[in-house]
Amino acid sequence: MIIRKEYKFYAAHRNEELADKCRNLHGHRYGVVCHFEVERKGSISTLFGDFDAKVAPLLKTQYDHALLINIEDPLYRTLVDHCERTGETLRLKRFTRPTSVENLAFILFGEITELGFRLHQLEIRETDSSVCVYTREDWVSDNRHFANKDNELLQIEAVS
Numbered sequence: 001m002i003i004r005k006e007y008k009f010y011a012a013h014r015n016e017e018l019a020d021k022c023r024n025l026h027g028h029r030y031g032v033v034c035h036f037e038v039e040r041k042g043s044i045s046t047l048f049g050d051f052d053a054k055v056a057p058l059l060k061t062q063y064d065h066a067l068l069i070n071i072e073d074p075l076y077r078t079l080v081d082h083c084e085r086t087g088e089t090l091r092l093k094r095f096t097r098p099t100s101v102e103n104l105a106f107i108l109f110g111e112i113t114e115l116g117f118r119l120h121q122l123e124i125r126e127t128d129s130s131v132c133v134y135t136r137e138d139w140v141s142d143n144r145h146f147a148n149k150d151n152e153l154l155q156i157e158a159v160s
């Protein structure tokens, strides 16, 4: 059985890899639709509020009004310097790769799984017309893909 729950957060980001408008810092109202796999326990499965009690604080504290930023993006260093110089604290959600909606889906799928839920699918709406539908199979495949990439990097670092 699937329970679908909808959440949202507002965040800024840019995609430094793309040579178009997405390279500029800009904001989105990200819509997050979680499809949870659940099992019936009597008349209900998992209480709706049990999802909210864990997922909403994750989004509120780490993503809402944050800047999603790749730590490999040169802008990240500038922001860290700014914070060190001024003592200001900025809410930065650090990625280890560009902040595409596909990479956001990969990270969020893992974080929500760590909260103890079994996701079947995650939908992330970035704009009015664009939604990333990210399945458990995508997550398994991305975990393999990124593990291989990280191993490649470690091997390159080891021989250089």
Ligand SMILES: Nc1nc2c(c(=O)[nH]1)N=C([C@H](O)[C@H](O)COP(=O)(O)OP(=O)(O)OP(=O)(O)O)CN2
Pocket: 015, 022, 026, 099, 100, 101, 102, 126, 127, 128, 129, 130
């Ligand atoms: N596969 C992906 N393509 C794009 C991504 C992405 O994460 N994955 N991201 C962007 C940009 O971040 C952008 O903000 C969204 O771009 P786009 O849909 O082109 O924006 P519009 O203003 O045209 O949105 P509409 O709702 O269609 O007006 C781009 N591509």
